[in-house]
Amino acid sequence: MVQQFAATAAVDRALGESQALLEAGQVRQAITVLEQAGRQTLHPAIAQRLVDVRVEAFGRMSWPDAPPQWPPPHDGRYAHEQGFPEIDLAQLDVGALKAGVFGKGGLIVRGLMPPDVVTTMRGNIDRTLEARRQAVMAQTTPDTAVWFNRSEKVRGGPVQLDKDNSNRYSNSGSVWCADSPVMSLALTQFYRDLGLPQLLAQYFGEAAVLSVRKWVLRCITPNNGSEAGWHQDGRFLGDPDIRTVNLWIALTDCGSGAAAPGIELVGENNGTLYATGTAGADFDWTVSQAVVDEVTRTHPTAVPAFRAGDAIFFDHFNLHRTAFGTDHTRNRYAIESWFFAGSSAPHKQQPLVL
Numbered sequence: 628m629v630q631q632f633a634a635t636a637a638v639d640r641a642l643g644e645s646q647a648l649l650e651a652g653q654v655r656q657a658i659t660v661l662e663q664a665g666r667q668t669l670h671p672a673i674a675q676r677l678v679d680v681r682v683e684a685f686g687r688m689s690w691p692d693a694p695p696q697w698p699p700p701h702d703g704r705y706a707h708e709q710g711f712p713e714i715d716l717a718q719l720d721v722g723a724l725k726a727g728v729f730g731k732g733g734l735i736v737r738g739l740m741p742p743d744v745v746t747t748m749r750g751n752i753d754r755t756l757e758a759r760r761q762a763v764m765a766q767t768t769p770d771t772a773v774w775f776n777r778s779e780k781v782r783g784g785p786v787q788l789d790k791d792n793s794n795r796y797s798n799s800g801s802v803w804c805a806d807s808p809v810m811s812l813a814l815t816q817f818y819r820d821l822g823l824p825q826l827l828a829q830y831f832g833e834a835a836v837l838s839v840r841k842w843v844l845r846c847i848t849p850n851n852g853s854e855a856g857w858h859q860d861g862r863f864l865g866d867p868d869i870r871t872v873n874l875w876i877a878l879t880d881c882g883s884g885a886a887a888p889g890i891e892l893v894g895e896n897n898g899t900l901y902a903t904g905t906a907g908a909d910f911d912w913t914v915s916q917a918v919v920d921e922v923t924r925t926h927p928t929a930v931p932a933f934r935a936g937d938a939i940f941f942d943h944f945n946l947h948r949t950a951f952g953t954d955h956t957r958n959r960y961a962i963e964s965w966f967f968a969g970s971s972a973p974h975k976q977q978p979l980v981l
């Protein structure tokens with residue numbers, strides 16, 4: 628939980644030091660100083676400033692010109708496995724990640740987030756959604772303000788603080804992680820503890836970034852009998868040359884056999900964006916069932932059974948949808964984190980330096 632924080636000399640010092648580093652062009656150090664100062668307390672002022680600095684840092688950084696070979700080669704270690712390969716966290720390395728994502732369309736990592744962190748993150752999502760609801764109703768209290776606070780550097784988007792839209796927001800749905808600076812800090816800290824920036828730097832051949840629009844906290848309610856749209860995120864990320872990987876973390880037991888909606892995915896990655904909006908598709912960004920049926924003749928879909936804390940990596944060519952069932956009784960919490968190679972990150976998603 629975040630309590631009320633008075634400004635302290637240490638916080639002021641970190642904010643000042645970070646600003647000086649940013650102005651001197653030492654943008655990574657500007658982030659590190661704030662992350663270290665905010666690490667123990669998740670101090671809201673530090674967390675808030677970090678979102679701004681991450682946005683600003685992206686524009687100030689120089690990225691490598693020549694992308695490495697992409698998609699990169701991999702060792703095909705999962706070629707003979709049926710469905711998505713599964714590993715434990717201890718087995719996660721760049722070889723496994725590439726062979727899973729490029730060889731099989733995804734890689735399941737069991738136990739990626741420890742149970743105590745899962746519980747904390749679920750609570751944080753509840754607090755963020757509640758704080759957003761209150762903000763939209765203009766009922767924010769100092770206690771809740773720290774959980775939903777849009778940075779001045781963040782542009783537009785689905786959450787307009789417009790009273791006329793107040794009915795749209797409840798305690799479920801999805802919310803940009805960047806709109807919850809404290810949650811953003813808690814999560815980036817978790818990624819660091821996991822060694823994710825290093826792993827992704829090996830995967831991309833350069834540093835990975837996040838983005839405002841594709842870093843999403845979710846609490847999905849059961850919607851028995853309904854069907855979500857099949858999609859590939861590459862269809863709306865906006866740039867054909869992007870290099871990505873999404874880390875989707877289940878915070879609730881979900882999928883096959885569970886009481887909460889899972890995610891249904893096609894097990895392939897042939898670098899194709901399928902036609903959208905054709906006959907039978909509900910939206911211009913969704914892939915019709917007829918196209919999905921054609922693809923799944925050779926590559927079946929799966930609704931993996933995830934325990935809370937399990938995760939799957941996949942990229943923007945993966946064809947997937949939320950898997951609603953017929954007898955779900957529980958909400959499903961999840962965190963969707965799309966990472967991009969910094970040099971080709973789509974600007975319209977508002978990149979955030981990690």
Ligand SMILES: O=C(O)CCC(=O)C(=O)O
Nearest residue numbers: 860875890948949961963
């Ligand atoms: O959480 C879900 O059900 C959908 C997630 C998704 O579409 C994504 O992570 O790209």
Ligand SMILES: [Fe+2]
Nearest residue numbers: 858859860947
């Ligand atoms: Fe998606």
